[in-house]
Amino acid sequence: MRDFLYLAPLQSFTDHHFRNAFQQTLGDVDRFYAPYLKMSNDGSIKEGPKNDVLPKNNPFELVVPQLMACCADDFMVMANYLSDLGYQEVNWNLGCPYPMVAKRDLGSGILNKPEKVISILEEVIPKTNLSIGIKMRMGYEDTSDILTLLPALNQFPLTEVIVHARYGKQLYAGSCDHDRFEESIPLTNHKLIYNGDIVSVEEFRNLKQRFPSIHHWMIGRGAVANPFIFEMIQEDEYEMPDDWKEVFFQFLQLLLESHLKESSNEGNVLIKMKHFWEYFSSSFENPNKVYRLIKKADSISDYRNKIEQLLFEA
């Protein structure tokens, strides 16, 4: 069986600008997950993520939207919105680690209350025509919650369970708990997707060897740092493709143009591009030097000159 590779949702990075630029220049991603929809205090859906999933912003297929909810009513408001837009599947976020979120039983904060997860699923599944998948961490305080939750999820017709092999309170620190992930594999009858710290072909190979029954993998930060990682994994190739600079340049141009088209504030777009380079720079031999150079860009045209200089004059 071949390996299926998914791009993880990363709020403020893998939005429609990124996903569309990616689909036009790079490849080998089987599914793109959009960052989560969430309710505002006034009972409406937050505008940014709501726009991100609009069909006009997503001309390419393969996009799975995500929502974050801690009660069936909120879940249904967002599910109905997505269903009206024509989506057939939604991913439920049970992974967000931030204390402000988790303390309201959102994201990973609900993982140590399996009865709440179950009752939400019992209520929403009969009410929505969307298929539901889950993206979760292995627990909130530690990685043990998954041992209770995974078997309890077997009663539901989920499309998949994506597991980021950390616990919530860890945020992004420390390492993934591969022993716990391995222990969890026989506990589910759903399609299980591994997520966490795949940053190189070598790391992917190690994980594949460790978990031979897993054929679905989700990559987040490693893919923003090196958008060629999917192609390199599929071709089992340690080196960047020969034409990576030309392809990356095209990708950067599409990303920039897409942001400029949507925002009249060039200063904000420049800040956004610089954020990306915190990740992009790690694909270069001297990441600090590269990031420093980009950070110095004082206008969009200066930014354009600097990326040309970086890719073609070095």
Ligand SMILES: Cc1cc2nc3c(=O)[nH]c(=O)nc-3n(C[C@H](O)[C@H](O)[C@H](O)COP(=O)(O)O)c2cc1C
């Ligand atoms: C900046 C940032 C934003 C994220 N936004 C989301 C999100 O909207 N939904 C979600 O399920 N996970 C989100 N995540 C978690 C990632 O999808 C992924 O599970 C995590 O980064 C581990 O995978 P990785 O090591 O391949 O990056 C985010 C992570 C980061 C670093």
